[in-house]
Amino acid sequence: MRIAKLTKPAGAAHKPPMTGKRRAIAGVVAVLGSALAGGCITVDAPDKPIVIELNINITQEVIYRLATDVQQNIDDNPEIF
Amino acid sequence: MASYSQNLAKTLLAGLLAAGLALPAPAFAQRDPAYEAARQAGQVGEKTDGYLGVVGDQPASIQKMVADINIKRRANYAERAQAQNATLEAYALTQGCVLIGRTQPGEKYQAPNGTWQTRGAGAPQRDARCP
Numbered sequence: 001m002r003i004a005k006l007t008k009p010a011g012a013a014h015k016p017p018m019t020g021k022r023r024a025i026a027g028v029v030a031v032l033g034s035a036l037a038g039g040c041i042t043v044d045a046p047d048k049p050i051v052i053e054l055n056i057n058i059t060q061e062v063i064y065r066l067a068t069d070v071q072q073n074i075d076d077n078p079e080i081f
Numbered sequence: 082m083a084s085y086s087q088n089l090a091k092t093l094l095a096g097l098l099a100a101g102l103a104l105p106a107p108a109f110a111q112r113d114p115a116y117e118a119a120r121q122a123g124q125v126g127e128k129t130d131g132y133l134g135v136v137g138d139q140p141a142s143i144q145k146m147v148a149d150i151n152i153k154r155r156a157n158y159a160e161r162a163q164a165q166n167a168t169l170e171a172y173a174l175t176q177g178c179v180l181i182g183r184t185q186p187g188e189k190y191q192a193p194n195g196t197w198q199t200r201g202a203g204a205p206q207r208d209a210r211c212p
Contacts, residue, residue, distance in 0.1 A: 063178065065165075066171065074180070077157055079112065
């Protein structure tokens with residue numbers, strides 16, 4: 001007799017560790033992988049964060065030209081400043 | 082009749098006094114009270130890039146408020162920058178100069194080296210290019 005199931009059965013709560021042949025293969029793969037990595041060129045990340053200064057190209061001339069408009073902007077839109 | 086004109090004079094004087102007293106105080110009367118309070122408490126500060134920053138660890142409500150204001154500022158900068166034939170970044174940076182210049186003593190602002198500073202009585206530390 002078939003047992004009616006309302007929902008899908010849940011998977012095993014505990015996943016048993018790999019044994020025997022599969023374990024051996026996994027070990028070989030891990031050893032090969034680390035051996036290959038040893039031959040690779042490694043690039044060390046700089047210890048200081050990379051900061052890209054986008055504002056450096058904004059000239060004083062431009063800032064002076066915009067100065068009056070930004071003052072007016074505060075008067076025009078006081079709620080966002 | 083005399084008392085009427087006296088009363089009128091008193092009323093007018095009171096009105097003038099109220100107007101005179103009311104003028105200098107609300108330089109930013111249109112700010113949301115929560116925003117104004119956060120500024121005065123130093124929970125938020127003006128950044129050099131023209132946007133508002135959260136100073137240190139602050140509740141999510143403060144973080145959201147800052148994000149909301151910055152979205153509005155960005156849209157505003159984009160519009161004004163286009164009208165001025167300038168880039169968004171240049172406009173925002175210039176706005177930052179002026180906003181830092183207008184901070185009140187006790188409010189926070191970002192110095193050119195990126196650190197948060199509390200505005201004192203003197204001039205704030207600003208980018209050398211600021212007008």
